[in-house]
Amino acid sequence: MSGGTYLGMPAFPEAASESTQNKQLRANLTHATHTIRDKRAKAVAELADWPQLRAAGAAIKNRTLRHLDHYLEQVEAAVEAAGGHVHWAADADEANRIVIDLVRMTGETEVVKVKSMATQEIGLNEALGEAGIRAYETDLAELIVQLGDDLPSHILVPAIHRNRSEIRDIFAKEMGNWGRPAPDGLTDRPAELADAARLHLREKFLRAKVGVSGANFMVAETGTLVVVESEGNGRMCLTLPETLISVVGIEKVVPTWQDLEVFLQLLPRSSTAERMNPYTSMWTGTTDEDGPQTFHLVLIDNGRTDTLADTVGRQALRCIRCSACLNVCPVYERAGGHAYGSPYPGPIGAILTPQLRGTQSKLDASLPYASSLCGACYEVCPVAIDIPEVLVHLRERVVQGGEVTLRGSRTTIKPAKGHAAERAAMRAARWALDHPAALRGGQRLAARTRRLHPKRLPGPGKAWTETREVPAVPAESFRDWWQRTRGKETK
Amino acid sequence: MRVALFVTCVNDTLYPDTGRAVVTLLERLGVEVDFPAAQTCCGQAQFNTGYRYETEPLVRRYARAFEGYDHIVTPSGSCVAMVRDNYPRIGEKAAAEGRGDELAEIAASVVPRTYELTEFLVDVLGVTDVGAYFPHTVTYHPTCHGLRMLGLGRRPVELLSHVKGLELRELPGADECCGFGGTFAVKNAAVSAAMGADKARHISETGASAVCTVDNSCLMHIGGTLARLGSQTRPVHLAEILASTEEHPYAPGGIR
Amino acid sequence: MSTREQVLGRIRRALADVPHGETPDDVPVNRDYLRMHGERSAEETAELLAENLADYRAIVHRTTTAELPGRIAALLAGRGAGRIVVPAGLPPEWLAAAEGVELVTDTAALTHRELDAVDSVVTGCAVAIAETGTIVLDASPDQGRRRITLVPDHHICVVRVPAQVVDSVAEGLERLDPARPLTWISGPSATSDIELDRVEGVHGPRTLEVVLIHE
Known part of the structure; x- marks a missing residue:
């Protein structure tokens, strides 16, 4: 996996059938x-009022x-x-044009970045690169990805696929190409790796004139x-540069200051499983002689209003990017984040990406099916997004089409x-299931021929029999047994 | 009390023993049970694959087939979840599309009458000891629909704990999905198989003779995986264990 | 049409299902969650604060107003800290006992590099939240600009007990002024980016010492 783009990636099942075979990734x-x-x-269990907080979080959103x-x-x-x-x-x-122009106005050719999903989504680093502006990622995991x-491959821990x-x-080989090299004799102790990142990035923080961030929340009032x-990389980027540019999705707004009492409890516990994360920065415009003296807020739509127009799918915009759903998802755990072909992987990605981007591409149309x-996911979601409900809703959009924005x-x-063959099969099945006599006929035919059924099936059945036995067809269906033994049928 | 069995299309066609076990069990508990032959399928596979319009005739059929019954009992957690969670959604969407309230009214009528077997036993009949006998080691996989959608909680385990001769083995990672997921099993076969293999490994490691669930569709996937991996653990529906007695012991094929 | 009008227009069309005349307050938000978790005396609240701070690897000290200068001096000496940055409005007596140290006062003119050459920073705080083990700085005169508690590797933060201690996040927010730049600190800097396991010490101060003074 390389190249910094999700474009042209295969549909989820193809990507996942490869990634599930990667033993290191799985481990x-x-x-x-x-x-x-x-x-x-x-x-979460520490808070007796978690269900109430969760309901309040959903209601505020x-x-x-x-x-x-x-x-x-x-x-x-x-x-x-x-x-x-x-x-x-x-x-x-x-959004990218706006940020490029704002950076150019400062005369600078490099920026330091706080980890931000919104800027991943819009491909800001690549756009800045093409404009001759170098963006340095400063979050440890983003640094690992960039180097x-x-x-x-993960919302919270983008380098989760790396041990x-x-x-x-990566540090030993690449840090030198980007600035201060990794210390000699670097081991794989996490504390040493964190220290290497501290040394590598300190120089960049001290000289940076422009910082770029996202935001977890914007308080309207x-x-x-x-x-x-x-x-602390966030604090560095938010306070040391002269100019701060924050790129934020329009759905990140919350009405009141008081509303933070809900989200500052829901987010850390759902995300890093902490009572509170080590650092939270809050700023309102600019402060004289403290922190950046120029502050730009770039509000982005980029598919959010399309998502808002869908009364079922709208709930995906409640997401606070905690990644709890990724961490409990059995599909994510086995397929890995890259198979989702988007900065938003996992269950939330499977409902967010096809809404932000539409379901036209093969990859995006496959995402709502990337779930058992x-x-x-729904159980752990701190804002109670019914992800399975939205997945099925989007499956409808894929196979039935209809009105969308x-x-x-x-x-x-x-x-x-x-989906033509599948659609025909669904129609045939529906017809049979709406005609019990036809269902019975099929059952009897299957029973008569049951000794002939192969253990390994061709065509679509192959996907089943490659790893699983097919159940033996019984000599007699329940329906026939009932009629034979009870002699009567009701209705 | 008029009680109808909704056997489900999967059990009707592939697992008639489960349906027979429910009849045996309920009759032993003094419940007269009917099998309305107009029933077929709840439409779960169609709906969950995105074919809502193909599901609607099956919703109507379900309502017609079970009209007049006080309780509709089914040995399938996922089919109950389909009725309970999705029939109202189908009704709501049809109404929003300007097609009237018919489907919404159907949902309102069938949802409160539809019970998963263990709900019916524990909540309606008020029994946890059904007089069963099953002299084997058993592990219980609580299926996603049973666990998270229906919230069956301890009902199945309570019922199992009163079965004479049965030794219950705890299943590691019990709350994790087995990887079946209906058409997911073929649309995302690689991930489904990987999930199934992990589930099968956990099951085998318990050393139990049988693995039971409240849902034969999950069990079809789990059992198929166990068999392919050469495991000695046999898949058995919970109803079949509860139907088994000392006079009429039930022993699924190959169980130790 | 400006992009602003375009986006706002899209939003209004997307919300066609929202009844005309509905106001934000018509959308119910039930705040039946707890304002604080459990019942505690002031002393128990301070105890919980200390516990939770320590749980996330902050080093907690408890002392009295009278003994504070000696304690701070000892903490600085223990680290061999020679250059100390202090906010302009820090009570001077707090550092009265620290001998042989160079005090650098927080000013706008101080460069980032000069700050990077400092060993320690000593500040007060705006409020401390017991349930989460959090101290909050609001850039008041005894806390200084945001960067002074960020660039040095060692931060000593003084909390007045019970005056500055609250139980919960909700109570903390009520005491804070959103117009000021706020920094919430719960333990030294940390990361979970390597195998989702927590490691302390990345870019912010790797040592956080919180001194609770009982008034």
């Missing part, structure tokens, strides 16, 4: 996800989404009143932005290609 993911799973459960225009106008006014500048971007290209010419010895090798982090619908316009989409 890394199983170890990491199971570690955090148990810790999250403990952190619902309130926000139903009146999003109001809250965005409010946050815009508050940020500008506090000395910030607000920009609006309809899509990734526009390894890799792609993120400590792989990280050591006060204009306050909130970044939740652990390492086991419901573990694409880039702001109502459009009727056709059923996706490649």
Whole structure:
């Protein structure tokens, strides 16, 4: 996996059938996800009112989404009143152009970055690179990804697919090409690896004139932005540069200061399984002689209003990017994040990506099917997004087509290609199932020929019999047994 | 009390023993049970694959088949979850599409009457000791629909704990999905198989003679995987264990 | 049409299902969650704060106002700290007992590199939250600019007990002014980026010492 782009990636089943065979990847993911799973459960169990907090989190987000225009106008006014500048971007290209222009206005050719899903989503680093501006990722995991010419595979821990010895090798080999080399004799002890990152990035923090971030929350009534982090790289980027540019999805707004009392409890426990993450920065516009003296907020749509237009799919916009759903997902654990072909992997990615990007590509149309619908994601979601419900809803969109909103316009989409045989089979099955006599006929035919059924099937059945035996067809269906022994049928 | 068995299409066609076990068990507990022959399938596979419109005739059929019954009992957690969670959604969407309230009314009528077998035993009949006898070691896999959608909780384990001769072995990683997931099993066969292999390994490691669930569709995948891996553990539906007595012991093929 | 109008227009069209005339307050938010978790005396709250701070590897000390200068001097001497940055409004008596140290006062003119050459920083705080083991700085005169508690590797933070200690996140937020730049600190900097296991000590101060003074 390399090259810094998700473009042209195969559909989920093809990508996953390869990644599930990667023993190292499987071992890394199983170890990491199971570690955090148990810790999250403990952190959540500490709060007796977790269900109430979760319901309040969902309700606050619902309130926000139903009146999003109001809250965005409010946050815009508050940020500008506090000395910030607000920009609006309809899509990734526009957002990237705005950021490039803002950096150019400073005369700088490099920026330091706080980990941000929004800038991953719009491909900001690549766009800046093409404009001759170098973006340095400063989150440890993002650094691992950037130095390894890799792609993120997890929302919280983008390098979760790498274990400590792989990280050591990347640091030892690549740090020198980007700045201060890794110390000689670097081992794979996590504390030493963290120390190597501290030394490597310190120089960049001290000289940086422009910082780029996202935000976890924007408070509408006060204009306050909130970044939740652990390492202190966020604080460095948010306070040392002269200019700060924050690129934030429009759904990140929350109505009131008080609302943070809910999210600052839900997020750390769901995400890193901590009572509170080590550092949270909150800033409102600019402060004289403290931190960046120029602050730009870039609000991005990029498919969010399309998602908002779907009354079932809308709930995906409640997401606070905690990644709890990834950590409990059995499919994510085995397929890995790259198979989802998007910065948003896992269960939330499977409902967010096809809504932000649409379901036209083969990859995006395959994402709603990347789930056994086991419901573990919904159970842990701190804002109660019913991910299985939305997955099935999007499956409908794929196979049935219908009215959707694409880039702001109502459009009727056709059923996706490649489902014709399945559709015919579903119709035939529905017909048979709506005609019990036909069902009985089929059962009897199967029973009569049962000694002839092969153990390994061709065609679509092959996918089953490659790893599983097929159940033997019984000599007599239940229906026939009932009629034979009870003699009567009701109705 | 008029009680109907909704045997489900999978059990009807592939696992008639499970249906027979439910009848045997309920009759032993003094419940007269009917099998309305107009029933076929709840439509779960169609709905979960995205074919909502193909599901609607099956929703109507379900309502017609079970009209007039006080309780509809089914030995399939996932089919109950389909009725309980998704029939109302189908009704809601049809109404939103301007096609009237018919499907919503159907949902409102069938949802409160539909019970998973262990719910019916524990909540309606109020029994946890059904007088069963099954002299084997058993491990219980609590299936996703049973665990998370229906919230069956301790009901199945309570029932198993009262079965004479049965030794219950705890299943490591019990709450993890087995990887079946309906059409997921073929659409994402590699991931499904990997999940199934892990589940099968955990099951085999318990050393139990049998693995039981409240759902034969998961069991078909688990059993198929166990058999391919040469495991000695046999898949058995919970109903078949509860139907087994000292006078009429039930021993699925090959069980130790 | 500006992008702003375009995006706001898309939002309004997307929300066609929201009844005309519905206001934000019409969308119910039930705040039946707990304002604090459990019942505690002031002393128990301070104890919980100390426990939770220590759980995330902050080093906690407890002392009195009178003994504070001696304690701070000892902590600095223990690390061999020679250059100490202090906020302009730090009570001067706090460092009165520290001998042989160079005090650098937080000013706008101080460069990042000069700050990087400092060993330790001593500050007060705005509020401390017991349930989460968090101290919050709001850039008041006794806390200084945000960067002074970030660049040095050693931070000594003084908390007045019970005046500055609250039980919960909700109570903490109520005491804070959102117009000020705020930094919430729960233990020294840490990362979970290597195999989702927590390691302390990345970019922020790797040693956080919290001194609780009982008034």
